[in-house]
Amino acid sequence: MFDGFDVSWPLRLAIGIFTALVAVFLLAPSLIVVPMSFSASELLQFPPSEFSLRWWQQYWQSDLWMPATKTSLLLATVTAAGAVPIAFAAAYATTRSLGWAKLPLYAVLLMPATVPPILVAIGLFFVLARMHLVGSFPGLWLGHTVIAIPTAYVILSAGFARFDFTQEKAARSLGAGWWRSMFSVVIPQMRFSLLSAALLAFLTSLDEVIVSMFVGGGANTTLTKVMFLGLRDRVDPQAAVISTIWIVLVAIVVTVVFGRQRQEHS
Amino acid sequence: MTSAAFIEIRNLSKAYGSFRALNDVDLDVGRGEFLSILGPSGSGKTTLLMALAGFVRPDRGQISVDGRDLVRLPANKRGIGVVFQNYALFPHMNVAANVMFPLRVRGIGRAEASERARKALDIVDLASMAERDIATLSGGQKQRVALARAVVFEPRLMLMDEPLSALDKNLREQMQYEIRKLHDRLGLTTVYVTHDQREALTMSDRIAVMRDGVIRQLGTPASLYHRPTSRFVAEFLGEANILELDAVDSFVAPEPDVGGPGRKLMIRAERLSLSDASGHDNVSLDGVLTRSVFQGDSWLISVALANGGAVSARIAAAEAANFSLEALTEGAALKLHVRRDAVIAVTDA
Amino acid sequence: MTLPAAAGATDNSALLRRDGMLAQLGFFGLALPAVLLVTIAIVVPLAAMLWISIARPDGTVSLDTYLKIMSTPVYTRSVLTTFQVSGMTVLTCALLGTPFALVMASVGRRLASILLLVVMLPFWTALLVRTYALSVLLQRNGLVNRFLTDTGLVSEPLPLINNFFGTIVGMTHVMLPLFILPVYAAIKQIDQNIIRAAASLGASKLLTLRAVILPLAANGIFAGAVLVFVLSLGFYVTPAILGGGRVPMISTRIEQNVSVLSDWPAASALGVLLLLSVGMVFFVTFLLRRSIKALGGSPNV
Numbered sequence: 001m002f003d004g005f006d007v008s009w010p011l012r013l014a015i016g017i018f019t020a021l022v023a024v025f026l027l028a029p030s031l032i033v034v035p036m037s038f039s040a041s042e043l044l045q046f047p048p049s050e051f052s053l054r055w056w057q058q059y060w061q062s063d064l065w066m067p068a069t070k071t072s073l074l075l076a077t078v079t080a081a082g083a084v085p086i087a088f089a090a091a092y093a094t095t096r097s098l099g100w101a102k103l104p105l106y107a108v109l110l111m112p113a114t115v116p117p118i119l120v121a122i123g124l125f126f127v128l129a130r131m132h133l134v135g136s137f138p139g140l141w142l143g144h145t146v147i148a149i150p151t152a153y154v155i156l157s158a159g160f161a162r163f164d165f166t167q168e169k170a171a172r173s174l175g176a177g178w179w180r181s182m183f184s185v186v187i188p189q190m191r192f193s194l195l196s197a198a199l200l201a202f203l204t205s206l207d208e209v210i211v212s213m214f215v216g217g218g219a220n221t222t223l224t225k226v227m228f229l230g231l232r233d234r235v236d237p238q239a240a241v242i243s244t245i246w247i248v249l250v251a252i253v254v255t256v257v258f259g260r261q262r263q264e265h266s
Numbered sequence: 267m268t269s270a271a272f273i274e275i276r277n278l279s280k281a282y283g284s285f286r287a288l289n290d291v292d293l294d295v296g297r298g299e300f301l302s303i304l305g306p307s308g309s310g311k312t313t314l315l316m317a318l319a320g321f322v323r324p325d326r327g328q329i330s331v332d333g334r335d336l337v338r339l340p341a342n343k344r345g346i347g348v349v350f351q352n353y354a355l356f357p358h359m360n361v362a363a364n365v366m367f368p369l370r371v372r373g374i375g376r377a378e379a380s381e382r383a384r385k386a387l388d389i390v391d392l393a394s395m396a397e398r399d400i401a402t403l404s405g406g407q408k409q410r411v412a413l414a415r416a417v418v419f420e421p422r423l424m425l426m427d428e429p430l431s432a433l434d435k436n437l438r439e440q441m442q443y444e445i446r447k448l449h450d451r452l453g454l455t456t457v458y459v460t461h462d463q464r465e466a467l468t469m470s471d472r473i474a475v476m477r478d479g480v481i482r483q484l485g486t487p488a489s490l491y492h493r494p495t496s497r498f499v500a501e502f503l504g505e506a507n508i509l510e511l512d513a514v515d516s517f518v519a520p521e522p523d524v525g526g527p528g529r530k531l532m533i534r535a536e537r538l539s540l541s542d543a544s545g546h547d548n549v550s551l552d553g554v555l556t557r558s559v560f561q562g563d564s565w566l567i568s569v570a571l572a573n574g575g576a577v578s579a580r581i582a583a584a585e586a587a588n589f590s591l592e593a594l595t596e597g598a599a600l601k602l603h604v605r606r607d608a609v610i611a612v613t614d615a
Numbered sequence: 616m617t618l619p620a621a622a623g624a625t626d627n628s629a630l631l632r633r634d635g636m637l638a639q640l641g642f643f644g645l646a647l648p649a650v651l652l653v654t655i656a657i658v659v660p661l662a663a664m665l666w667i668s669i670a671r672p673d674g675t676v677s678l679d680t681y682l683k684i685m686s687t688p689v690y691t692r693s694v695l696t697t698f699q700v701s702g703m704t705v706l707t708c709a710l711l712g713t714p715f716a717l718v719m720a721s722v723g724r725r726l727a728s729i730l731l732l733v734v735m736l737p738f739w740t741a742l743l744v745r746t747y748a749l750s751v752l753l754q755r756n757g758l759v760n761r762f763l764t765d766t767g768l769v770s771e772p773l774p775l776i777n778n779f780f781g782t783i784v785g786m787t788h789v790m791l792p793l794f795i796l797p798v799y800a801a802i803k804q805i806d807q808n809i810i811r812a813a814a815s816l817g818a819s820k821l822l823t824l825r826a827v828i829l830p831l832a833a834n835g836i837f838a839g840a841v842l843v844f845v846l847s848l849g850f851y852v853t854p855a856i857l858g859g860g861r862v863p864m865i866s867t868r869i870e871q872n873v874s875v876l877s878d879w880p881a882a883s884a885l886g887v888l889l890l891l892s893v894g895m896v897f898f899v900t901f902l903l904r905r906s907i908k909a910l911g912g913s914p915n916v
Contacts, residue, residue: 005705008750014730015714015718018713018714018715018718019718019730020713022711022791023733024709025788025791026734026736026788026791027733027737027794028499028752029737029744029745029746029749029752029788030736030737030739030740030745032752032758033744033747033748036751038737038746045856047758052467060395071631076858086648086649086652087649087820089648090643090645090646090648090649090650092644093643093645093646094644096640096642097639097642098639098643098646100616101643104708105646105650106683107709108650108653108658109649109650109653109656110647111657112656112657113849114845114893114897115661115849115890116848116849116850116866116889116890116893117849117853118866118869118870118886119660119661119662119664119847119850119869119886119889120656120657120889122664122870122882123656123657123659123660123661123664123886124656124660124872125873126660126663126664126879127655127656127659127660127663132441142652142655142656143656145652146653146656147654149619149649149653151763154651164352164354164557165354166350166354167349167354167356169319169321169350169354170348170350170354170355170356171356171367171418172320172321172340172341172342172344173320173341173342173344173347173348173366173370174367174416175319175342175345175371175372175414175419176342176367177342179340179342179617181342184367185356189356189357189358202649203739206741207741207742207743209742209851210852214873214874223773224741224743225880227747228743228744228852228856231743231746231750231856232894238619239744239747240747240752241859242744242793243741243743243744243747243748245388246740246744247740247744250739252834254735254739255448258913261448292646307902322632323634323635323638324631325628325631325632326628326631328627337627337631338627338630338631487906532827
């Protein structure tokens, strides 16, 4: 950016230190939980004074954390499975047509992202209580899917904006019906947008705290609810284990997706 | 209707808001004909083609192909081959899979589809590239694959939307020849949209010139070029001099209605000559040279006429040499000659 | 060639119009599931909340609940706190994020992609994980306090969490990536030639930064600030954990009203107020942009 200028070295150093400090601030919280999960201490501390696998062992045997982990993973999977096709259909419709109706549709579809989550949570709690669905899996699914829709919709709309709809016309002119052209031409070419949308919908669900707090419960208690309640009451080293698993999981998924995308582009 | 035409278009209209893309278009295309639709952008030529293909729903009007009205038929049921401007090859399939696609869609088995795709690729000289990825093909090769894919299911009607606009000049001329050859060989009826007048003149049996959603003139390339009825068609197809009716001495109107308001005379630049060839009914125009530009095979000279107005004349190299055009300076008096039947009355729009 | 008269041609415009409307209806059908889910899960509950906040038990309508909220210090303080936290978060994000985005835009491609990864990683890490880790770092015998006491910068460990400071640190950590990304995108869009031109005209770096880059980047800074402010207004998790109950946001009060006090009218009224605040910010943003455009100024400012 400043290639037309010389920047004196003291200024360079100052800028460098500032940038490094911000980077450390951004990264540190994500990274320190890994060594913390191997701490032997009953107290949470960093750096740990002694290392052990006791928290990992306890996590594995816990009848609190393990079922919550399973619930969360299952919920995140069905949330992605629900939000992505629903957002895909809406993104296709708003890209292809619906001229005057586009703006109101955007407003409605992005509502879950603009309304504060606490309001979504108590609102859902209120509605689901009437339907006796508080603490049920479908209730959680509804909440998480709705919250994941804006993200999926934005990603897929961006994908469709880059998609050449002549492709669809070509398929139709060659004799393919709507479904056929959708499944053999449109969807294969939208695969990266679909994958990104699914991934982010999955992460959105896994990360969701407040709706899970209000709507989840009993057998359908999510990991975030267990973690949040644990954090509010006392700092539980078990949470470090979960956090480590989470970070490793995300790192793998992101690397795989980005790696494939880069491969595809080159 | 008892017309023998293969395609019959009647009263076809399409408006986008207040913009009338197609304004009551009537058009007949004969069986086996190669018809070009020529016009500037926004003239409605692509809208007309896309209405034929089934991608634009007209507001009203009929489109019948081979006696069947298909204006309400979805695109995939029309059985028309379409070649798009950007080829629209499927990037996630290889060449063979692209060409097999229309056959597989029609429920034809893999073995037969593969065999027929091979034959289609053979026709466009790409049999050896069946397993290639689309991304590895050159522009010309992509064009051939698109052609093979559009003909493999043996449509009788072929629509092409400026298929050569992305190619460079040499390749474009070669592909013009090949597309025409394919049309003749397969006995297709082709409707070909272009904004390139030379391409239309080279390839077509007939040309429909469009402007503002209306077909301005329809005819063979020669009739359109030599006998345009309007200033627009005259100027769109070549170098045209437009003069007032009284600019040519002793000019006798060839048609009874010429001389009405808004009429002009049109003379093609290359029909003007310096020599007065005997044995023809010529008219001559006196004037002075205002500019002369050497263009290799010819000279383009501008002449201010004594009767008012100005013309550009394209003088072939041989004739220019005979008259020592090089030696003439600006302001020199000149006499230009033109056959009386090359002076055409046109409407002034 | 003469065309046969269109005698046999019938006027099919009505049929074609019907086909067009059916196709349009099909597209609406595709968007319907999404609209339906959002309606069930958000629109209907919000409407219900609005009703609860103004309905008396006898079915009449009043603003009693709102008047009660505005005269109760617990609630007015939470409104004030919410705006303080949000404003402070925007400020720290702007102070840290703008220079960081500038650096990202000016370094080489390799370093830039590493910095982008640095910004994205916390973005992908679970909110609770980050908040949890921050609470460990900032606690009384945490890494930060030990560093400060060991180096002799302070004699006693500082109270870094369970207060306003801890909340701002946590909020900044959550919001900073959301601020940096639009600013970075805006700076990246600035035509490099403008900067070279400024350099060739002899403008100093500082002048270029102030007169050329910052005004052009203002679009991104503005967008980032609005985004961070709006998200902060309704934030619940981080203030609840790092504030240790001493930083009562509107969202915290809403949660307590529902889960502890079961006071639905108060929770609903607070919710409506929160929603109005968010709406007001969007509305003011919209007005600002429009008036700047109307004045013929650059929409970047």
